[in-house]
Amino acid sequence: MAQERTLPVFDAADALVTREEGLTVYEDMVLGRYFEDKCAEMYYRGRMFGFVHLYNGQEAVSSGVITSLRSDDYVCSTYRDHVHALSAGVPANNVMAELFGKETGCSKGRGGSMHLFSEEHNLLGGFAFIGEGIPVALGAAYQAHYRRVALGDPNADQVSACFFGDGTSNNGQFFECLNMAALWNLPIIFVVENNKWAIGMAHERASSQTEIYKKASVFGMPGVEVDGMDVLAVRDAAKTAISRARAGEGPTLIECLTYRFRGHSLADPDELRSKEEKEEWLSRDPLKRFETYLLGQDLVKAEELKAIRDRIQQVVDDAVTFAEQSPEPDPSELRRYIFAEN
Amino acid sequence: MAETLLFNALREAVDEEMDRDDTVFVLGEDVGVYGGSYKVTKGLYEKYGEFRVLDTPIAENSFTGMAVGAAMTGLRPIIEGMNMGFLLLAFNQIANNAGMLRYTSGGNYKIPMVIRGPGGVGRQLGAEHSQRLEAYFQAVPGLKIVACSTPYNAKGLLKSAIRDNNPVLFFEHVLLYNLKENLPDHEYLVPLDQAEIVRPGKDVTILTYSRMRHHVTQAAKKLEQKGFDPEIIDLISLKPIDFDTIGASIKKTHRVIVVEECMKTGGIGAEIVASISDRFFDELDAPVLRLSSQDIPTPYNGKLESLTIVQPRQIEEAVEKMMALQI
Numbered sequence: 034m035a036q037e038r039t040l041p042v043f044d045a046a047d048a049l050v051t052r053e054e055g056l057t058v059y060e061d062m063v064l065g066r067y068f069e070d071k072c073a074e075m076y077y078r079g080r081m082f083g084f085v086h087l088y089n090g091q092e093a094v095s096s097g098v099i100t101s102l103r104s105d106d107y108v109c110s111t112y113r114d115h116v117h118a119l120s121a122g123v124p125a126n127n128v129m130a131e132l133f134g135k136e137t138g139c140s141k142g143r144g145g146s147m148h149l150f151s152e153e154h155n156l157l158g159g160f161a162f163i164g165e166g167i168p169v170a171l172g173a174a175y176q177a178h179y180r181r182v183a184l185g186d187p188n189a190d191q192v193s194a195c196f197f198g199d200g201t202s203n204n205g206q207f208f209e210c211l212n213m214a215a216l217w218n219l220p221i222i223f224v225v226e227n228n229k230w231a232i233g234m235a236h237e238r239a240s241s242q243t244e245i246y247k248k249a250s251v252f253g254m255p256g257v258e259v260d261g262m263d264v265l266a267v268r269d270a271a272k273t274a275i276s277r278a279r280a281g282e283g284p285t286l287i288e289c290l291t292y293r294f295r296g297h298s299l300a301d302p303d304e305l306r307s308k309e310e311k312e313e314w315l316s317r318d319p320l321k322r323f324e325t326y327l328l329g330q331d332l333v334k335a336e337e338l339k340a341i342r343d344r345i346q347q348v349v350d351d352a353v354t355f356a357e358q359s360p361e362p363d364p365s366e367l368r369r370y371i372f373a374e375n
Numbered sequence: 376m377a378e379t380l381l382f383n384a385l386r387e388a389v390d391e392e393m394d395r396d397d398t399v400f401v402l403g404e405d406v407g408v409y410g411g412s413y414k415v416t417k418g419l420y421e422k423y424g425e426f427r428v429l430d431t432p433i434a435e436n437s438f439t440g441m442a443v444g445a446a447m448t449g450l451r452p453i454i455e456g457m458n459m460g461f462l463l464l465a466f467n468q469i470a471n472n473a474g475m476l477r478y479t480s481g482g483n484y485k486i487p488m489v490i491r492g493p494g495g496v497g498r499q500l501g502a503e504h505s506q507r508l509e510a511y512f513q514a515v516p517g518l519k520i521v522a523c524s525t526p527y528n529a530k531g532l533l534k535s536a537i538r539d540n541n542p543v544l545f546f547e548h549v550l551l552y553n554l555k556e557n558l559p560d561h562e563y564l565v566p567l568d569q570a571e572i573v574r575p576g577k578d579v580t581i582l583t584y585s586r587m588r589h590h591v592t593q594a595a596k597k598l599e600q601k602g603f604d605p606e607i608i609d610l611i612s613l614k615p616i617d618f619d620t621i622g623a624s625i626k627k628t629h630r631v632i633v634v635e636e637c638m639k640t641g642g643i644g645a646e647i648v649a650s651i652s653d654r655f656f657d658e659l660d661a662p663v664l665r666l667s668s669q670d671i672p673t674p675y676n677g678k679l680e681s682l683t684i685v686q687p688r689q690i691e692e693a694v695e696k697m698m699a700l701q702i
C-alpha cells in the first residue's frame with residue numbers, strides 16, 4: 034500500500050451551513066448511500082444485470098458539488114452515475130426502473146446502469162467509456178458561453194460540472210478539454226474523484242504526477258485539492274469554482290481525494306486493495322462525518338436525522354416496487370429513438 | 376443563374392444557414408482566420424466572429440465530443456474535418472456519442488450536427504490522406520451518411536444536413552472542389568435520403584457516388600457511342616441507402632454494377648450487393664458486379680495510385696461484358 038496523501042485541512046467552522054442546507058445535503062447523501070446498497074441487493078438477487086458500478090464512499094463529492102449547482106446547470110457523469118443522477122434530481126423511481134430495464138426508466142430501458150440520461154434535469158449522461166463525457170460537458174459549457182457572448186443572452190450563465198476518475202485523468206480527452214476550457218474561458222468545473230484505483234490499477238502505477246490538481250496549472254487554470262470525504266470541504270471548493278465559472282472567470286479543476294467502499298463493479302471480487310487501506314478509509318465515512326458535524330453544531334437533532342433515514346429508506350423501497358411494477362419496453366418500439374422523430 | 380465552384384456552393388450553404396439560424400456554428404482546424412483548408416469557410420470568420428466560426432486546437436476527438444455536447448444542449452454545430460481521414464481520431468465520439476447517444480438515452484437528446492470535409496483519393500496524397508471513411512462509419516447506428524458530387528447537390532444537401540436533427544456525416548471529395556455549375560439564384564434544398572438519377576437508361580443500373588459518378592458519366596459517353604443505354608444512379612445517401620430508387624431501376628434493367636472509390640472489403644458496395652440480393656434477387660438477370668478500389672493502402676506513386684482506384688475504361692468493359700452475357 035502506497036503512502037497515503039495527507040488530506041488537506043478544511044476548517045468546518047468556515048462552512049457556514051444553515052439548518053436547511055445541512056438537511057438537504059444530508060438527505061442527498063443518505064439517498065445516494067441507500068440507493069446503492071439496494072442496487073447491490075437487487076443485483077445479487079438477479080433483478081439487474083450488466084456492469085453495475087456503485088458509488089458508496091464517494092457521496093460527499095456528488096452531494097457537495099451538485100447541491101451547490103442551480104437546477105439549470107449541467108451535470109455530466111461516467112459509468113458510476115447513479116448517485117450523480119439522483120443528486121441532479123432524477124427521481125429514484127426512474128433511476129431504479131432504468132436499472133431494471135423498464136420503459137419508465139430515465140433512458141426508457143435502452144441505456145442501463147452506465148447510460149443514465151435526463152434532459153429534464155440537465156443530466157448529460159451516463160458515459161460508459163472513460164473520458165468520453167468530458168468533451169460533452171465541455172460542449173454544454175461552450176453552448177452557454179456562446180449564448181451569452183455571441184448571442185448576447187444575459188441569462189445564459191449555466192455552469193457544467195463534469196465528473197470523472199483518477200484513471201480517466203490519464204486519457205487525452207482530459208488534457209485536450211482542460212486546454213480548450215482554459216483557452217476559451219468556459220464555464221465548467223472538472224471534478225476528479227480520485228479514489229486511488231482504476232479497477233485494479235493503482236493510481237501511482239498509472240500517473241507520473243499523482244497529484245492531479247497540479248495539472249491545472251500548466252493550462253493556467255486553478256487546481257484545488259480537497260478532502261473528498263468531507264462534504265463541507267467539497268461544497269466550499271465547488272461553490273468557489275461555480276461562482277467563478279458563472280461570473281465568466283473560467284474553469285477550475287477540483288481533485289477530491291476519496292475512496293470507493295465496494296469493488297470496482299458488482300462483478301469485481303475486490304482482492305487487490307489491502308484490508309488496512311480499506312479500513313483506514315472506511316473510518317472516514319463521509320456520511321458519518323457529516324452526521325457528527327450536524328449534531329455537534331446543534332443544527333439538527335438525532336431523531337430528525339433518523340426520520341430522514343427512514344423516509345429515504347422508504348423512497349428507495351418504493352423505487353424498487355415502482356421498477357418491478359413498471360412495464361418492459363414495447364418490442365414494437367425496438368427501433369425507436371435511433372433518429373429524431375421530427 | 377450564377378456559375379459557382381463546388382467549394383463556393385458549400386460556402387454559400389453554410390453562410391445562408393448561419394444567417395438564417397444563429398444557433399448554427401462552424402468549428403474545426405483552420406476554419407476561421409485561415410478560411411478552411413479548401414476555402415469552404417472563407418470570409419465567414421470576418422462575417423460571424425470567432426464564436427460562430429471557431430478555430431479549434433488539433434484535438435479531433437475532443438472537439439467532436441464538444442460539438443455533441445453543444446448539439447445536445449441546443450446548438451447546431453458544423454464540424455469541418457480538415458481531411459475526413461483525421462476523424463479516425465474522433466471515431467469514439469462519432470460512433471458512441473454522435474451515433475448512439477440518442478438511442479441509449481431513450482430519446483432524451485437530439486444531436487443535430489454535421490461533420491463535413493474532404494474525403495476520397497486525391498492526387499498522390501499518400502495512404503493516410505486518401506481514406507474513404509464512409510465505409511468504416513456505415514455500420515454505426517444513428518448516423519446519416521451523405522456524399523455530394525456536384526455544386527448543385529453540394530449546396531442543397533449541405534443546407535438540408537444543417538437543418539436535419541440528426542448527426543450527418545457529409546463527404547466532399549478533394550478532387551471535386553473546383554467543379555463548376557450554374558446554380559439557381561433562389562434558395563433550394565436537396566433531400567438527404569434520395570438517390571439522384573444522373574442518366575436514365577434501360578440496359579444496366581450503375582450505382583455510384585462522389586467522384587466515381589464522374590468516372591461513370593465519362594464511361595457512359597463511350598458506351599452510348601457503342602449503342603449501350605446505361606442508367607446511372609448517384610446514391611447521394613450512403614446511409615440509409617435509397618432502395619426505392621434502386622429497386623425501381625433494377626425492375627427496369629435487371630442488371631447492376633456498383634462503382635465505388637472505397638475498398639472492396641466491407642465497402643459501401645458490399646452492403647448494397649447484400650441488400651439487393653435480399654430484396655431484388657428475382658429481378659436480377661446477372662450477378663451484381665462490384666468495381667471498387669483495391670484492398671491496399673493507397674500508394675504514393677502516380678501509376679500505382681491509378682491502378683488502385685477504378686478507371687473509366689474498366690467501367691466500359693464491365694458494362695460490355697455484362698451486356699454480352701446471354702440470359
Ligand SMILES: Cc1ncc(C[n+]2csc(CCOP(=O)(O)OP(=O)(O)O)c2C)c(N)n1
Pocket residue numbers: 113161162163197198199200201202228230231232297
Ligand atoms: C475507453 C475505455 N477503456 C477502458 C474501459 C474499462 N474501464 C472501465 S472503468 C475503468 C477504470 C476507470 O478508473 P477511474 O477513472 O479511476 O474511475 P473509477 O472507476 O475509479 O470511478 C476502466 C479501465 C472503459 N470503460 N472505457
Ligand SMILES: [Mg+2]
Pocket residue numbers: 198199200226227228229230231232
Ligand atoms: Mg478511480
